[in-house]
Amino acid sequence: MFCSQCGSQIEDGFRFCQQCGAPLQTTGNVMQRPGNPVAPVSPKAPRSGKPQDPYQPQIVQLKLQLKQLKLDLKQITTRMSSTRARYNETSAFAPRGLLREGYKIFEDINLLGPQQQKQQLQQQIMQLEQELLNLQEQQAQWKAQQ
Numbered sequence: 001m002f003c004s005q006c007g008s009q010i011e012d013g014f015r016f017c018q019q020c021g022a023p024l025q026t027t028g029n030v031m032q033r034p035g036n037p038v039a040p041v042s043p044k045a046p047r048s049g050k051p052q053d054p055y056q057p058q059i060v061q062l063k064l065q066l067k068q069l070k071l072d073l074k075q076i077t078t079r080m081s082s083t084r085a086r087y088n089e090t091s092a093f094a095p096r097g098l099l100r101e102g103y104k105i106f107e108d109i110n111l112l113g114p115q116q117q118k119q120q121l122q123q124q125i126m127q128l129e130q131e132l133l134n135l136q137e138q139q140a141q142w143k144a145q146q
């Protein structure tokens with residue numbers, strides 16, 4: 001066995017450690033080397049009185065997602081309006097007719113991607129907002145039952 005005080009090995013039969021003189025216990029944590037104590041296991045795990053709200057983490061997550069999507073949407077809108085502004089600037093110097101028509105097509109191509117992205121984002125935002133509303137409703141019901 002090992003001394004619980006100094007950790008030195010002790011032959012069976014001794015009641016005191018030969019190294020430090022600590023009394024040896026035949027039961028308990030004699031085998032435990034010092035500096036390596038067993039974490040006390042409390043019979044009751046600490047629990048807060050309130051049951052955890054299962055909806056709150058999801059709601060926080062959704063709100064974060066919505067915030068990010070709205071930022072994306074804002075960026076796309078800004079980019080689109082700068083594309084339009086650039087078109088208006090350049091087309092002002094372009095002669096009438098074909099060339100100006102070309103600029104128009106160019107603008108449409110440039111705006112096609114962002115336009116679709118914008119619509120997708122707006123749809124996503126609407127869906128998430130609906131989801132958020134549902135969750136908040138469920139949360140309110142859950143809270144009423146507590």
Ligand SMILES: [Zn+2]
Pocket residue numbers: 003004005006007008017018019020021022
């Ligand atoms: Zn000892």
